[in-house]
Amino acid sequence: MGNTTPLMNQYQSIKNKYPDCLLFFRLGDFYELFGEDAIKASKELEIVLTSRGVSKDKKVPMCGVPYHAVDGYLKRLLEKGYKIAICEQLEEAKPGKGIVKRDVVRVITPGTVLEPAYLEQGENNYIISLYRKKESIGCAWSDISTGKFQMTQFSETAAAEYLRDLLSRLQPAECIIRSDQAAFFEPLMEDYWESKGLNITRLNKEINGQVAWELVTRQFGQENLIGIDRDAFETGLVSAANLLSYIMETQKTSTLPFKDLSVYTPKSCMYIDAMTRRNMELFRTLRDGKREGSLFWALDRTLTGMGTRLLRYWLESPLLDIEEIEARQEAVEELAGSFFLRNELQECLKKIYDLERIISRVDWQLAGPRDLLGLAKSLQVIPDLKEILGQAKSKMLREAGVELDPVADIKEMLFSALIDDPPANLKNGGIIRTGYHPEVDKLRNMIAEGEDWIRKLEARERVRTGIKSLKIDYNKVFGYYIEVTKPNLHLVPGDYIRKQTLTQAERFITTELKEQEALFLGATERLQDLEYQIFLDIRRQVGEASEKIRRNAGIIARIDCLVSFAETAARYHYTKPKINNSGVIRIKNGRHPVLEQLLPEGSFVPNDLEIGEDADRILILTGPNMAGKSTYMRQMALIVLMAQCGSLVPADEAEIGIVDRVFVRAGAFDDLGKGQSTFMMEMNEVSYIVHHATERSFIVLDEIGRGTGTFDGIGIAWAIIEYIHDKIGARTIFATHYHQLTQLADILHGVANCSVAVQEEGQNIVFLHKVVPGGTDKSYGIQVARLAHLPEELVQRAQEVAASMEGGSGNKSGKRTEDVRSAPVQLVLFDERSAILKELQNLNLVQMTPLEALNTLSNWQQRLAQTKETGHFRKRGRREQ
Numbered sequence: 038m039g040n041t042t043p044l045m046n047q048y049q050s051i052k053n054k055y056p057d058c059l060l061f062f063r064l065g066d067f068y069e070l071f072g073e074d075a076i077k078a079s080k081e082l083e084i085v086l087t088s089r090g091v092s093k094d095k096k097v098p099m100c101g102v103p104y105h106a107v108d109g110y111l112k113r114l115l116e117k118g119y120k121i122a123i124c125e126q127l128e129e130a131k132p133g134k135g136i137v138k139r140d141v142v143r144v145i146t147p148g149t150v151l152e153p154a155y156l157e158q159g160e161n162n163y164i165i166s167l168y169r170k171k172e173s174i175g176c177a178w179s180d181i182s183t184g185k186f187q188m189t190q191f192s193e194t195a196a197a198e199y200l201r202d203l204l205s206r207l208q209p210a211e212c213i214i215r216s217d218q219a220a221f222f223e224p225l226m227e228d229y230w231e232s233k234g235l236n237i238t239r240l241n242k243e244i245n246g247q248v249a250w251e252l253v254t255r256q257f258g259q260e261n262l263i264g265i266d267r268d269a270f271e272t273g274l275v276s277a278a279n280l281l282s283y284i285m286e287t288q289k290t291s292t293l294p295f296k297d298l299s300v301y302t303p304k305s306c307m308y309i310d311a312m313t314r315r316n317m318e319l320f321r322t323l324r325d326g327k328r329e330g331s332l333f334w335a336l337d338r339t340l341t342g343m344g345t346r347l348l349r350y351w352l353e354s355p356l357l358d359i360e361e362i363e364a365r366q367e368a369v370e371e372l373a374g375s376f377f378l379r380n381e382l383q384e385c386l387k388k389i390y391d392l393e394r395i396i397s398r399v400d401w402q403l404a405g406p407r408d409l410l411g412l413a414k415s416l417q418v419i420p421d422l423k424e425i426l427g428q429a430k431s432k433m434l435r436e437a438g439v440e441l442d443p444v445a446d447i448k449e450m451l452f453s454a455l456i457d458d459p460p461a462n463l464k465n466g467g468i469i470r471t472g473y474h475p476e477v478d479k480l481r482n483m484i485a486e487g488e489d490w491i492r493k494l495e496a497r498e499r500v501r502t503g504i505k506s507l508k509i510d511y512n513k514v515f516g517y518y519i520e521v522t523k524p525n526l527h528l529v530p531g532d533y534i535r536k537q538t539l540t541q542a543e544r545f546i547t548t549e550l551k552e553q554e555a556l557f558l559g560a561t562e563r564l565q566d567l568e569y570q571i572f573l574d575i576r577r578q579v580g581e582a583s584e585k586i587r588r589n590a591g592i593i594a595r596i597d598c599l600v601s602f603a604e605t606a607a608r609y610h611y612t613k614p615k616i617n618n619s620g621v622i623r624i625k626n627g628r629h630p631v632l633e634q635l636l637p638e639g640s641f642v643p644n645d646l647e648i649g650e651d652a653d654r655i656l657i658l659t660g661p662n663m664a665g666k667s668t669y670m671r672q673m674a675l676i677v678l679m680a681q682c683g684s685l686v687p688a689d690e691a692e693i694g695i696v697d698r699v700f701v702r703a704g705a706f707d708d709l710g711k712g713q714s715t716f717m718m719e720m721n722e723v724s725y726i727v728h729h730a731t732e733r734s735f736i737v738l739d740e741i742g743r744g745t746g747t748f749d750g751i752g753i754a755w756a757i758i759e760y761i762h763d764k765i766g767a768r769t770i771f772a773t774h775y776h777q778l779t780q781l782a783d784i785l786h787g788v789a790n791c792s793v794a795v796q797e798e799g800q801n802i803v804f805l806h807k808v809v810p811g812g813t814d815k816s817y818g819i820q821v822a823r824l825a826h827l828p829e830e831l832v833q834r835a836q837e838v839a840a841s842m843e844g845g846s847g848n849k850s851g852k853r854t855e856d857v858r859s860a861p862v863q864l865v866l867f868d869e870r871s872a873i874l875k876e877l878q879n880l881n882l883v884q885m886t887p888l889e890a891l892n893t894l895s896n897w898q899q900r901l902a903q904t905k906e907t908g909h910f911r912k913r914g915r916r917e918q
C-alpha cells in the first residue's frame with residue numbers, strides 16, 4: 038500500500054473482509070469510520086465529517102462516535118438496514134508497543150440484534166431464510182434474542198400465498214437467500230420488502246442436503262429431529278442450515294445456543310392470511326397503521342415483554358382444539374372473577390424482567406452484571422408466584438404454579454456475588470460484592486490504602502513546599518503526577534522531576550510517588566481482571582441453568598397473557614363463550630372489542646348473530662352507508678377469533694362452533710404499480726377466499742362488486758353467494774348495497790336477510806345501528822349525502838335523477854317522462870337468454886338519441902350471442918326450468 042500509515046494498512050485489511058458492512062474501528066475511546074463508510078455514516082447519523090491522513094500527501098474522509106454512546110448510533114443505522122462490523126482492540130495500548138491487535142468481534146445486522154437498546158420490548162425480531170429446490174420451498178426463521186428457531190416447507194405452487202402470509206405474520210427484519218435464487222424470491226417478497234423495508238442478504242455459498250442434515254443434527258441433536266424425514270424435508274433443512282451458518286458467521290462463533298427446532302404447520306391452528314390480518318386490524322389500523330385501535334391494543338394488558346410477545350402469537354394463531362381453548366377459558370374466567378387473585382399476580386408480574394432475552398444474552402455470552410441482577414430479582418418473585426397459583430382452582434393456573442422452578446441456588450449466588458447497582462461495563466471492576474471473594478477484598482484494601490496514602494502525600498507536600506494549590510492527580514497517559522501552577526514554580530523542591538508542561542501549570546513526579554503508583558495501579562489492574570474473571574464464571578454457571586430459566590420464562594409469559602385477558606374481561610364485562618363442533622355461531626348482544634373502548638362508555642349499540650347448522654348459513658346484510666354494517670361484521674369475526682384464543686368475549690352470551698379459518702374481505706386498495714385496480718384487487722381477494730374456504734370457515738364479505746358496472750356487479754355478487762351456498766357451505770355474512778340480492782333468501786334455503794335499522798324523519802334518516810331480520814330495498818345514499826352537508830340544490834337534483842333511473846327508462850337526460858316502467862321487474866336473471874329479452878323489452882329506445890339506441894341494441898345483441906340457447910331462470914320464491 039505504498040506509504041500508507043500502519044494504522045490505515047490494518048484498517049484496510051480488515052475492511053476488505055467485510056465489504057458490505059460499515060466498519061466501526063475502535064481507536065481509544067471512539068469508534069472511527071473511514072472512506073465511503075464515513076461518508077454514509079456522517080449523512081445517516083448527522084455527524085461531522087472530517088479527514089485523516091493515510092500517507093504524506095493523501096487524506097480520507099473520517100467520522101466517529103464515542104464508544105460509550107455507540108448504542109444510539111447503531112440503532113439508527115440498523116433501522117435504516119445497514120450491517121455493522123464491530124472491530125475492537127484485542128489488547129491494551131501501551132507506550133512504545135506500536136499498532137495494537139484489532140479484529141471484528143461481531144457483525145450486527147437488522148436480524149441478528151441482541152442488545153435491548155436495539156429491540157422493541159414486546160415484539161419479536163425475526164430473521165428468515167428461504168431456499169428453493171425441485172418445486173419445493175424451505176423456510177427457517179429465528180428470533181436470536183429469545184432463542185426461538187422454527188422451520189417449514191411448502192410447494193412452489195403455494196409460494197406466493199404462504200410466503201406473503203408468513204412475512205405478514207413474522208414481520209422479519211432480515212431475509213437471507215442464495216444469490217442464484219434471488220430472481221425467484223425477490224418478486225414474491227416485493228410488496229413486503231417495499232412497504233416494510235425488509236433487508237435481503239444474498240449468500241454465495243451452497244449447502245447441500247447431506248451437509249445441511251449434519252449441521253442441523255449437530256446443533257439440535259438427533260432426538261429433536263425425530264419425525265422429520267430428511268429426504269422429504271430437504272429444502273426446509275437446507276434453509277435451516279443456511280440460517281445457522283449465517284448466524285455463526287455474524288456472531289463469530291461455532292457454537293449456537295439454540296436447543297429446540299420446531300416445525301411450523303399452518304393446520305395446527307386457525308390460519309389467518311395476510312388479507313384477513315389487515316382487514317380485521319389485528320395489530321395495526323387500516324387507516325394509519327397505528328397500534329392504537331387494533332385488537333392487540335384493546336386486549337394487551339400484559340406486564341412483561343415476554344408476555345406481550347406471547348399474546349401477539351396467541352392472537353395470530355387461535356386454537357382449534359376445544360380442550361385447549363376451554364383450559365384457557367377456565368383460567369381466564371377464574372382470574373376475571375377474582376380481583377384479589379388477579380391483583381396479586383399482577384403485582385408479581387410487575388417485578389419480573391424479560392427472562393427470555395436475559396437468558397438468551399447469557400447463552401450468547403453477552404449478558405452484563407445488570408442483566409444478571411435483573412435475573413436474580415425475577416427469580417426472587419417465583420416463590421410468591423407459586424404460592425399464589427397454588428390457591429387457584431383452574432387446572433392451567435395450578436399446573437403453572439407446580440411447574441415454576443425458583444432455581445434458588447442461582448438466585449442466591451447472584452445476590453451474594455453482585456453489588457446492588459452494578460456498572461454497565463463489566464471490565465472496569467466494581468461488580469463483585471465485598472465479602473464474596475477473599476482476593477477481591479484484599480486487593481480493595483490495598484487500593485484503599487493507596488488512595489489514602491496519596492491523599493496524605495498531597496497534604497504533606499502542600500505543607501513542605503508551601504504551595505497551597507498543589508494537587509496530585511491521575512490520567513491514563515502519564516499516571517499519577519503533581520501539578521503546580523506557574524506562579525508557584527519557584528517553590529518547587531529539587532527532588533521533583535518535570536513530566537509535562539501545560540499553558541498554566543507544570544506537572545512533576547517523584548521517586549516515591551512512582552513507586553507507590555506501581556503498587557497502586559498494579560492492584561487496580563489485578564482487581565479489575567479478577568472481577569471480570571469471577572463474573573465470567575458466574576455467567577457460565579447461570580448458563581448451565583438456562584433451560585430451567587427458559588421454561589420459567591414460558592410459564593410466566595403464559596400467566597401474563599391469561600391475566601391480561603382476565604383484566605380486559607373484568608373491565609368490560611366479557612362472558613365465557615361455549616365452544617363446540619356444532620357449526621353454529623350464536624352471539625347475543627355482541628359488542629366490538631375495540632370500539633367500545635374508544636367510544637364513550639355505554640354508547641356502543643350491541644347486536645345479535647345467529648348463523649350455522651340450525652339457522653341460515655349465509656346472511657345478506659343490507660342498509661345505508663354509515664349505518665354500521667362493516668362494524669357489525671368485523672365485530673363478529675373478532676369475537677370468533679377471541680373465543681378461539683381462549684379469551685372471554687364482549688357479549689351477553691356466545692356459542693362458537695369451531696372455525697378453521699376466518700376470511701374478512703373489506704376495504705380493497707388498488708396497486709397501480711402492478712396495473713391492478715381496486716376492483717381487480719377485490720376480485721383477487723374473493724378468488725382466494727372461494728378457493729380456500731371450507732364448510733367450517735367464517736367468511737365476511739363487504740360490498741363485493743361495487744367497483745364495476747351495476748349489472749356486472751350484481752351478477753358477480755349473486756354468483757358468489759350461490760357458489761358459497763352450493764359449493765362451500767361456509768358461514769357467511771355478505772354486506773351489500775345491491776338490495777336486489779335479498780331475493781336470494783326466497784330461492785336458496787341457506788340464505789337469510791338482515792338489515793341495519795334506520796329511522797326516517799322527513800327527508801333525513803337517523804342511524805339506529807341495530808341489525809334486524811329482513812332486508813331493505815333502499816340504499817339511502819341521497820339521505821347520507823344530505824347528512825354530509827352537500828348543497829341542497831345538488832341533493833335535490835340527485836333525487837330527480839335517481840327517481841328517473843329507478844323508473845326504468847333509458848332516459849339519459851335525467852328528466853322525468855310519462856313513458857317509464859311503473860315498478861322494477863321481480864325477475865332477476867343473469868347470462869340467460871330469457872332475462873336479456875325481458876330487459877330488452879322494457880328499454881325505452883324512444884327517449885334515446887339514434888346513436889345511443891344503436892349502441893344499446895348492439896350491446897344487447899352481443900350479450901344475446903354469448904348466452905346459451907337454454908337455461909334456467911328464477912322468480913321470487915321458486916326455481917323453474
